[in-house]
Every structure is written in structure tokens, then in C-alpha cells.
Amino acid sequence: MSELLYHMIPAGPRPVAPFSHAVETDGFVFVTGQMPTDPAAPDAPLPEGIEAQTARVMDNLTIVLDGIGLGLEHVTMARIYLTQFERDYAALNALWPTFFEPGKLPARTTIGVTALAVGALVEIDLIAKRP
Structure with missing residues (x-):
């Protein structure tokens, strides 16, 4: 097993708790769950609704991935946490494929x-794999 690499992305979202934006080992990158906060205005109100919040979370995840030379095409696994599961699950499912290449x-x-x-x-949160 290779040494662990701890990544904090200077332009990344301000952490809401003590953590690294991502930790890497053996070509796998474990990206901490991101919130729908705006990195440019971390104390601003959150976007309204599941679609807007999901888009902001994906933007934040992309910032972290970009900061270590990866993109959404390198994502192997995602875990999604919803506070209003029954209300928001269908809307999330409709939006989710738009972030990735078709069939991938x-x-x-x-x-x-x-x-x-x-x-x-x-x-x-995400798990990505370096090519």
C-alpha cells in the first residue's frame, strides 16, 4: 500500500468540520462529502430546492477533483445523503445522469x-480512480 496523500484544495469549499477535501492511496481518491455551500461566499444562504442544491454540491465536488487533476469521469462510486428522501429521490434521479457521460x-x-x-x-461523497 502506498503512502496516504491528504489534499486540501485552496479554491475548494470551506470545510464545515475538520477533514481533508480528499485522501488518496494506491490510485484511489476518497472525496469527502460536500455541501451545497458557495466557495466564494460560504456564509451565504443555501440554494433553494434539491435540484439547485445538488448542482452546487456537484460543482463543489468538481472543484475538489479538478484541484487534484481529476474529473467526474474518474468517479467510480458515489454516496448520496438526502434529508427528504421520499420527496427528493425522483428529482435527484432525473438530474443525476446529466453530470456524467451517457452510459458511464x-x-x-x-x-x-x-x-x-x-x-x-x-x-x-465520491470515490475516484486515477487513470
């Missing part, structure tokens, strides 16, 4: 939770 969706688990940091409706 990562493996995925979606979990209903009672609450998320900063009052978010959605949080997503």
Missing part, C-alpha cells in the same frame, strides 16, 4: 438521513 454512471448508494450539516438537503 458510477456505482451509487442513496441514503435517507434525518439531518445534514448546515441544514442541507443533500450531501454527496
Whole structure:
């Protein structure tokens, strides 16, 4: 096993807890779950609705991946956490494929939770693989 590499992306979202944006080992990159906060205005109100929050989370994940030379095409697995699972699951499913190339969706688990940091409706973490 190779040494662990801890990544903090200077332009990345401000962490809402003590963590690295990503940790890498043996070509795998584990990206911490991101929130729908704006890196340019981290104290601004969150976007309204599941679609807008999911888009902001994916933008934040892309910032982290870009900061280590990867993109969404390198994602192998995603975990999605929803606070309003029954209400938001269908809307999330309709939006999800738009972030990836057709026919190249990562493996995925979606979990209903009672609450998320900063009052978010959605949080997503990723596992990516270096080519």
C-alpha cells in the first residue's frame, strides 16, 4: 500500500468540520462529502430546492477533483445523503445522469438521513480512480 496523500484544495469549499477535501492511496481518491455551500461566499444562504442544491454540491465536488487533476469521469462510486428522501429521490434521479457521460454512471448508494450539516438537503461523497 502506498503512502496516504491528504489534499486540501485552496479554491475548494470551506470545510464545515475538520477533514481533508480528499485522501488518496494506491490510485484511489476518497472525496469527502460536500455541501451545497458557495466557495466564494460560504456564509451565504443555501440554494433553494434539491435540484439547485445538488448542482452546487456537484460543482463543489468538481472543484475538489479538478484541484487534484481529476474529473467526474474518474468517479467510480458515489454516496448520496438526502434529508427528504421520499420527496427528493425522483428529482435527484432525473438530474443525476446529466453530470456524467451517457452510459458511464458510477456505482451509487442513496441514503435517507434525518439531518445534514448546515441544514442541507443533500450531501454527496465520491470515490475516484486515477487513470
